[in-house]
Structures are given as structure tokens and as C-alpha cells.
Amino acid sequence: DQQVKQNSPSLSVQEGRISILNCDYTNSMFDYFLWYKKYPAEGPTFLISISSIKDKNEDGRFTVFLNKSAKHLSLHIVPSQPGDSAVYFCAAMRSGGNKLVFGAGTILRVKS
Amino acid sequence: EPEVTQTPSHQVTQMGQEVILRCVPISNHLYFYWYRQILGQKVEFLVSFYNNEISEKSEIFDDQFSVERPDGSNFTLKIRSTKLEDSAMYFCASSERLDQETQYFGPGTRLLVL
Numbered sequence: 001d002q003q004v005k006q007n008s009p010s011l012s013v014q015e016g017r018i019s020i021l022n023c024d025y026t027n028s029m030f031d032y033f034l035w036y037k038k039y040p041a042e043g044p045t046f047l048i049s050i051s052s053i054k055d056k057n058e059d060g061r062f063t064v065f066l067n068k069s070a071k072h073l074s075l076h077i078v079p080s081q082p083g084d085s086a087v088y089f090c091a092a093m094r095s096g097g098n099k100l101v102f103g104a105g106t107i108l109r110v111k112s
Numbered sequence: 113e114p115e116v117t118q119t120p121s122h123q124v125t126q127m128g129q130e131v132i133l134r135c136v137p138i139s140n141h142l143y144f145y146w147y148r149q150i151l152g153q154k155v156e157f158l159v160s161f162y163n164n165e166i167s168e169k170s171e172i173f174d175d176q177f178s179v180e181r182p183d184g185s186n187f188t189l190k191i192r193s194t195k196l197e198d199s200a201m202y203f204c205a206s207s208e209r210l211d212q213e214t215q216y217f218g219p220g221t222r223l224l225v226l
Contacts, residue, residue: 032212043203043217051212089155098143098210099168102155
């Protein structure tokens with residue numbers, strides 16, 4: 001199932017700089033997108049979401065951008081902190097549905 | 113802050129045995145889900161449950177799987193006869209509403225089938 005793709009398996013960023021995590025999707029029926037953060041041996045923790053009627057949503061250090069025409073979303077973390085080091089999953093849901101479709105995840109390492 | 117809890121955290125079982133994984137969703141949530149993540153693979157949807165019925169299930173969720181809400185707080189996933197390929201992390205999630213609604217995940221149960 002390749003409907004949601006995170007093409008970068010890993011990303012390394014210096015503390016204080018911006019982290020940009022990318023996600024692409026193929027299903028035009030998706031209208032709600034979420035980012036989750038996951039530490040080893042824990043469940044996914046919700047970070048931020050965006051509806052397809054918006055192109056940006058911001059919550060503190062986290063901002064999600066949605067480009068519907070390109071079927072692309074990105075998560076910006078600024079400034080990045082060592083505690084942000086985790087696996088980040090992009091997930092999508094289609095209109096009227098209740099099933100999340102996940103990407104493969106990107107491992108973010110923030111170096112101090 | 114309310115959270116989804118799951119028990120046990122780890123379960124080891126022999127192939128062919130039945131296992132029951134337990135979850136306590138967030139108390140005012142009405143929609144419940146099970147997902148799994150096989151090692152090295154994506155998190156995959158198994159089933160969603162609302163008003164004491166399955167509302168959607170994936171092709172993974174075959175006759176060996178069942179879900180139940182036996183009381184007002186617990187939500188269980190039963191695997192009747194486990195196979196080696198059922199070894200995975202199983203995550204329970206819940207949401208307050210359905211459409212465009214955040215699902216909150218529990219910490220997971222690591223199931224190992226020998």
C-alpha cells in the first residue's frame with residue numbers, strides 16, 4: 001500500500017535549526033492529514049493535523065503545510081531540539097472514513 | 113491528560129494458541145481502532161468499531177480476528193489461532209468523533225508468536 005509515502009528514511013539536523021519532514025500521497029480522496037511522533041517501544045503520539053480546506057496549520061514549534069495540487073505535505077519543526085529525536089509518521093484519512101493510512105516514517109535525529 | 117492504555121505490554125505465545133489483547137480507550141471516546149506494525153513495516157489499520165459493531169475492517173482482519181467491547185471501558189482484540197506472521201506490535205486507538213478526527217494511540221502490545 002503506497003498511498004502515503006515518506007521518501008526520506010532519516011534526517012539529521014543541528015539543534016536550533018529547522019527540521020523539514022516531507023510526505024506525499026496519491027489518493028485524492030484523502031482530506032485529513034496528521035503527523036505522529038513515535039519513540040521506541042511507545043505508541044504514536046499525535047503532533048498536529050491539517051484539513052484539506054487549509055494549506056497551513058501551526059502549533060508552537062510545529063507547522064504543517066499542505067499542497068493539494070502536488071499532493072504533498074510537510075512538517076516544519078523550528079527550532080529543533082534534541083528531544084525531538086524520534087520517528088515521525090505522516091498519516092492520511094479520506095472523507096467520511098475512519099481508517100488512517102500511514103507512511104513508512106522518517107527517523108529524525110537532532111544533534112546538540 | 114487522558115490516555116489510551118493497553119495490557120499486556122508484551123505477550124509471548126505458541127503458534128495455534130488464542131490471545132486476547134486488551135485496551136482501555138479514552139473515556140468519552142466513541143470510536144475504537146486496532147492497528148498493527150510488523151517489525152520494519154508500516155503501521156497498518158486492522159479494524160474500527162463503533163456502537164458495538166465493526167464499522168470497517170482491512171483484508172488482514174480475517175476470521176481469526178475478532179473485537180469486542182465486553183463492558184463500558186474495555187476494548188479487546190482476540191486472535192483465535194495465532195500464526196508466526198501475527199508477531200507484531202498491536203496498537204489500540206480511540207477518537208471522540210469520526211470524520212476528520214484525531215485518533216489517540218495506546219503504547220502497544222508486543223506480540224511474539226513462537
